[in-house]
Amino acid sequence: xxxxxxxxxxxxxxxxxxxxxSRAGADVVxxxxxxxxxxTVRYVANTCIGSVDVRNKEAxxxxxxxxxxxxxxxxxxxxxxxxxxxxxxxxxxxxxxxxMKNTLxxxxxxxxxxxxxxxxxxxxxxxxxxxxxxxxxxxxxxTQDPGSxxxxxxxxxxxxxxxxxxxxxxxxRVALLPGVLHSEPVxxxxxxxxxxxxxLAASRxxxxxxxxxxxxxxxxxxxxxxxxxxxxxxxxxxxxxxxxQRVYCMPGLSFSPRELFEEIKHFKPTFEVTxxxxxxxxDKFAKLWPDTLSVDEPxxxxxxxxxxxxxxxxxxxxxxxxxxxxxxxxxxxxxDTCSSGRVNxxxxxxxxxxxxxxxxxxxxxxxxxxxxxxDIVSELMVAMDVDKDGIVCMDDFLAWSNIHSLEGFVEExxxxxxxxxxxxxxxxxxxxxxARGSLSGDx
Numbered sequence: 001x002x003x004x005x006x007x008x009x010x011x012x013x014x015x016x017x018x019x020x021x022s023r024a025g026a027d028v029v030x031x032x033x034x035x036x037x038x039x040t041v042r043y044v045a046n047t048c049i050g051s052v053d054v055r056n057k058e059a060x061x062x063x064x065x066x067x068x069x070x071x072x073x074x075x076x077x078x079x080x081x082x083x084x085x086x087x088x089x090x091x092x093x094x095x096x097x098x099x100m101k102n103t104l105x106x107x108x109x110x111x112x113x114x115x116x117x118x119x120x121x122x123x124x125x126x127x128x129x130x131x132x133x134x135x136x137x138x139x140x141x142x143t144q145d146p147g148s149x150x151x152x153x154x155x156x157x158x159x160x161x162x163x164x165x166x167x168x169x170x171x172x173r174v175a176l177l178p179g180v181l182h183s184e185p186v187x188x189x190x191x192x193x194x195x196x197x198x199x200l201a202a203s204r205x206x207x208x209x210x211x212x213x214x215x216x217x218x219x220x221x222x223x224x225x226x227x228x229x230x231x232x233x234x235x236x237x238x239x240x241x242x243x244x245q246r247v248y249c250m251p252g253l254s255f256s257p258r259e260l261f262e263e264i265k266h267f268k269p270t271f272e273v274t275x276x277x278x279x280x281x282x283d284k285f286a287k288l289w290p291d292t293l294s295v296d297e298p299x300x301x302x303x304x305x306x307x308x309x310x311x312x313x314x315x316x317x318x319x320x321x322x323x324x325x326x327x328x329x330x331x332x333x334x335x336d337t338c339s340s341g342r343v344n345x346x347x348x349x350x351x352x353x354x355x356x357x358x359x360x361x362x363x364x365x366x367x368x369x370x371x372x373x374x375d376i377v378s379e380l381m382v383a384m385d386v387d388k389d390g391i392v393c394m395d396d397f398l399a400w401s402n403i404h405s406l407e408g409f410v411e412e413x414x415x416x417x418x419x420x421x422x423x424x425x426x427x428x429x430x431x432x433x434x435a436r437g438s439l440s441g442d443x
Contacts, residue, residue, distance in 0.1 A: 003027040004234075005068050007054060007103065008077030009041050010034050012187055013118065013180060013226070017075060019044045020227040024235075029067045033078070036419065039411040054078045054099030060106040070111035073234055075118075076103050081190035082122050082150045086281045089149040096153040097160070104164050114171040115164070116234050117157060119247065121178050121219060121289045122150045122191075134294040135176045135247040147288045162245050173233050174247040178219035178293060180226060181252075181313055183320030186403050191285040192218055195260055198273070199314065202264045203321035207272040211279035214258040217291040221252025222308040232302040243297050251293040252306040253313070263314045328401035332394050343384070343392045349377045356410050376413050383409070 004021050008014045009030035015038070022028050022044040030037055030045035037048040052063055054076075068074070078099045085092035100117075107115060123138055125146040138144075138158070146152055161172035179192020187196050194211055201208040221229075229250040241248075255263075261273045298304040335343050335351045352373055383404075386396045 001025060001027045003029065003068070003072045004075065005029045005031065005063075005072055006045075006075045006077065007031050007052070007099075008033075008075075008079070009045065009048075010038050011077055012182065012184065013177075013223075014075075014077045015040050016182070016223050016227055017077070017230060020231055022046075024231060029072075031063055031067075036412065036416045039408055039415065042415065054102055055094050057102045057105070060102040061109060064106035064110050064112065068107070068110050068112050070113065072110075072112050072114075074103065074107060074112060074115040075234075076100060076115060077118055079118070079153075080150075081188045081193075082120070082148065082285050083189045083191060083279075083281050085150040085153065086148065087189075092149065093153055097156045100157045100160050104160060104168075104170075107164075107170070108168060113169065114173070114234075115161065116173045116175065116230070117161060119154050119158065119174050119176040120150070121176065121293070122146065122148060122285065123154045123158075123176065124288065124290055125151060126288050128290060130291045132292050132294045133249075133290040134243075134297055135174070135249045136244050136297070138176075139244040139247060148285060150285075151288075158245060158247065165245070171238060172246060173236075173241065174245065175230055175233055176247060176249045176293075177226070178221050178250065178252060178254075180223055181220050181317070182223040183317045185321070185324060191282045191289075192220060194257070194282065195220065196317075198257075198260060198264065199317045200321055202268045202271045203318050203325070205268075205270070207274065209274050209276040210257050210261075211276070211282045212257060212286045213278065213283070214275055215256050216283075216286045217254050217256045217259075218286055218289060219251065219254045219291065219293045221250055221306060222313050225252050225306040225308050226250055229298060229302065229304040232298075232304045236302055240301055242301055248298050248302065249293040249295075250304075251295045251298065252308065253310055254292045255310055259310070260314070263310050264318070266311070267315060267318055324401065325398065328398050329394070331401070331406060332397045341393055343381075343397065345377050345381050348380060349373055352377060352406070352410070356406060372414065372417060376410060379413065380406075380409060 004026045006014055006018055006028065009018050010032035018028050018030050018041050028045040029047045029049070030041045031049045031052040033051065033053045035050045037050050042048050047067060049063060049067065052059055054060060076099070079096045080092045123146050124133065125144050127144050128137060146155065158174060161174065164170035165172050179190070179195065181195060187193050198208045198210065233248060261271065264271050295305060332343065335347050337347060381392060384392045384396055384400045386399045
């Protein structure tokens with residue numbers, strides 16, 4: 001079973017990649033700067049390591065010494081999005097460039113050769129072609145100005161990877177990503193994420209103000225297509241990768257805001273859109289980037305081409321958001337047994353004990369979910385009171401459920417308590433050993 005170490009496993013792409021690689025039979029090691037790895041990753045990864053900051057050289061060395069060898073494939077996904085980078089370029093540089101240096105140094109120490117990295121359309125600047133642009137254009141034009149710190153940091157990473165290949169015999173592979181579309185309830189602060197914002201607003205029956213111009217076309221890819229492309233890139237034999245520096249676009253579909261909103265209105269005819277004052281960063285980036293990406297190279301070398309169409313994306317994402325909202329309404333009504341329009345701790349504890357705390361207690365007597373119900377309910381009541389008026393009503397519950405779920409909250413709370421209890425138990429044992437040693441020394 002091939003081992004794959006994913007750095008940044010708790011991110012939007014990382015979660016899906018963990019799942020896709022697990023289904024492909026890989027031994028997945030999920031690492032992230034988050035202390036507690038989300039349950040969506042824990043359930044599919046073979047090993048999870050939290051509190052791993054790519055900026056910490058020693059932490060990276062330890063990670064690789066304990067979980068990687070010469071046969072391990074590495075995915076480095078630790079990188080802020082475009083708008084996030086513009087807001088704090090110094091931190092972004094430390095994570096993106098500094099993190100890549102630390103990753104490559106740690107790889108060299110254990111003899112690991114293959115690393116996959118996600119580049120972005122943010123690497124292209126105003127002088128790049130607009131139509132059907134190939135990733136090799138970046139290699140052929142290494143001094144072009146991408147027009148942003150985001151693009152310059154991505155370029156620096158490609159240069160580090162190229163040096164790793166030429167000087168150290170490494171096997172780097174780079175996937176150049178457009179905007180990533182998906183049906184998850186949460187996403188980052190990027191430029192192409194305007195499409196996800198609009199789809200969420202439409203699913204709720206809310207108006208939407210677009211932060212970029214109506215006719216700015218941007219390339220996107222649906223996450224299911226993207227996963228097929230990323231796995232094809234990782235598993236390809238070295239001699240099959242003919243592109244310079246092994247950089248490949250991951251094309252999907254391209255559309256403008258106007259085209260997206262027209263498609264949404266086929267499903268939501270009353271959807272209201274306005275074009276407000278443009279967001280300075282988003283509007284700037286959108287105008288720098290290509291309209292469409294080349295499909296030839298990924299098809300020739302990876303046998304990858306996108307399947308998902310714009311109508312399928314819009315229908316799928318709207319259905320996912322609407323389904324979550326309906327499920328949340330049903331859950332609230334199930335908890336609110338007296339139809340009062342609000343939830344109290346007694347109702348929630350009764351519901352949780354009956355429906356959410358089930359199955360085998362996996363950690364034995366270290367921590368049992370049934371013993372945590374009261375504490376979980378107490379924290380949940382505070383978390384779900386979104387407007388902090390002391391009452392959890394339907395609107396509060398729906399707003400909270402846009403990002404969270406009751407099942408997920410219970411599992412995350414339980415996992416964190418287990419980790420904490422195991423740490424306390426280990427510390428207690430260590431103290432006991434030290435105390436015994438001290439006593440034997442006195443004797």
